[in-house]
Amino acid sequence: MPANIRKLVxxxxxTRKEMGKTIDPPTRRAVAIAVIDNPYAGKYSESLDExxxxxxxxxxxxxxxxxxxxxIEPGQAQSYGKAAIVGEAGELEHAAAILHPKLxxxxxxxxxxxxxxVPSAKKRGTLGTAIDVPLGHKDAAFVxxxxxxxxxxxxxxxxxxxxxxxxxVTDSGRPLARIGGLQVSEIKxxxxxx
Numbered sequence: 001m002p003a004n005i006r007k008l009v010x011x012x013x014x015t016r017k018e019m020g021k022t023i024d025p026p027t028r029r030a031v032a033i034a035v036i037d038n039p040y041a042g043k044y045s046e047s048l049d050e051x052x053x054x055x056x057x058x059x060x061x062x063x064x065x066x067x068x069x070x071x072i073e074p075g076q077a078q079s080y081g082k083a084a085i086v087g088e089a090g091e092l093e094h095a096a097a098i099l100h101p102k103l104x105x106x107x108x109x110x111x112x113x114x115x116x117x118v119p120s121a122k123k124r125g126t127l128g129t130a131i132d133v134p135l136g137h138k139d140a141a142f143v144x145x146x147x148x149x150x151x152x153x154x155x156x157x158x159x160x161x162x163x164x165x166x167x168x169v170t171d172s173g174r175p176l177a178r179i180g181g182l183q184v185s186e187i188k189x190x191x192x193x194x
Contacts, residue, residue, distance in 0.1 A: 001039070001050055001053070002054070002057060003034065003036045003037075003054040003057050003058060004036055004037040004039075005034050005035065005036050006035045006036065006037070006157070006162065007033075007034070007035040007154065007156075007157065008032070008033065008034055008035075008065070009031075009032075009033040009035075009154055010030065010031070010032050010033070010065050010066070010069045011030070011031045011033075011152075012028060012029070012030050012069050012070070013028065013029040013030075013031075013150055014026045014027070014028045015027045015028075015175045018175040018176050019176065021176060023175045023176070025172070027170070027171075027172040027173070027174065027175045028070055028170060028171050028172065029135070029148075029150045029168060029169075029170045030065075030066040030067075030069040030070045030168065030169050030170070031066065031133060031150055031151075031152045031166055031167070031168045032061075032062035032063070032065035032066040032069065032166070032167050032168075032169075033062070033152055033154055033164060033165065033166045033167075034058055034061070034062060034164075034165045035154055035157040035158065035162055035163075035164050035165075036054065036058075036162060036163050036165060037161060037162060037163075038051075038086065038087060038089065038090045038094055038161050038162055038163045039051070040090065040091075040094055041087065041089035041090050041160065041161035041162075042089040042161065048093065048094065048097035051094055051097035051098050052097050052098070052101045052102055053102070054098055055097065055098035055099060055100075055101065055102050055103035055165075056102035056103060056105070056106055057106075058098065058103060058165050058167070059082075059102065059103035059104060059105065059106035059107040059110070059167070060106035060107070060109065060110060062107075062165065062166070062167035063080075063106060063107040063109070063110025063111060063167055063169065064110045065167075066110075066167055066168065066169035067110055067111060067169055070169065070170075070171050072171050073112075074109075074110060074111055074112040075111075075112040075113070076171055077110075077111035077112070077138060077169050077170070077171065078137060078138060078146060078170050078171055078172055078173065078184070079135045079136055079137050079138055079146040079148070079168075079169070079170045079173065080107060080111055080114065080118055080119075080135065080136070080138050080167070080168060080169050080170070081118060081119045081120065081121075081133045081134045081135040081136065081149070081150075081167070081168045082099050082103060082104075082107070082118050082119070082120045082121075082133065082165075082166065082167050082168070083099075083120060083121040083122065083131045083132070083133040083134070083152060083165075083166045083168075084098055084099055084121075084122050084131075084163055084164065084165045084166070085122070085123055085124070085125045085129050085131050085157075085158050085163065085164040086122070086123070086124050086125070086158065086163050087124075087125070087126065087157075087158035087159055087160045087161055087162045087163065088124065088126060088160040089160040089161050090124070090161070090163060091124075092122055092123075092124060094163060095122035095123075095163065096122060098163065098165055099120050099122060099165075100120070103118075103167075104117075104118045107167060108138075110169075111138050111169060113138065113139055113189065114138040114139065115138070115139045115140070115189050115190070115191070115192040116136060116137060116138055116139055116140055116141040116192040116193070117136075117141065117192060118136075119134035119135060119136045120134065121133065121134055125158060125164075126158065126160075127155070127156055127157065127158070127159065128153060128154075128155050128156070128157075129153070129158070129164075130151050130152065130153035131151070131152050131153070131164075131166065132149040132150070132151055132152075133149060133150050133151070133152050133166050133167075133168040134148075134149050135147070135148040135149055135150065135168055135170060137173070137184070137187070139187050139189040139192070140182060140187040140188070140189060140192070140193060140194050141192060141193050142181060142182040142193050142194055143173070143181065143182050143183070143184060143187065144177070144179050144180065144181030144182070145173035145174060145177035145179075145181070145183070145184070146170070146173040146174070146177075146184075147174075148170070148173070148174050150168050150170075152164070152166035152168070182194060
């Protein structure tokens with residue numbers, strides 16, 4: 001059964017100056033958010049298969065929307081992340097069912113490749129609850145310049161029986177990154193780490 005989506009939100013964060021220095025090109029982070037009905041709200045179910053399938057659907061939809069919002073080709077995406085906020089009538093395991101078993105594969109298609117694990121966060125909340133979507137380089141987890149986060153929030157969600165699902169994609173690392181570590185030019189992309 002497909003996701004029952006009440007609302008879609010796409011946000012772009014573009015940094016043009018940092019510490020008085022011009023960032024050229026600007027660093028950009030897009031967050032695509034779906035507010036969905038939670039089919040398991042208010043009841044315990046041993047099987048969470050419906051949410052697992054919804055996660056797969058949203059990985060593709062939200063990944064594509066984030067890439068499109070940045071105006072880039074999928075292969076130009078550099079980092080990604082995912083997060084979910086479960087309304088009061090749900091449980092954290094509902095967020096896990098959406099985020100972990102199947103959301104990653106279609107997100108990787110949306111950004112081309114994606115050898116690294118997709119960083120994630122989950123929490124329970126109510127209307128207007130914010131969550132930081134963690135970010136990491138899509139092909140190499142050890143690229144420190146891409147360790148980041150972007151906030152996702154929908155003013156009227158999640159309602160008690162809803163889940164807010166967010167996918168973030170960037171076309172760069174942090175502005176003015178300079179703490180060393182593996183550089184983008186050094187990525188081998190073989191093991192998801194280096």
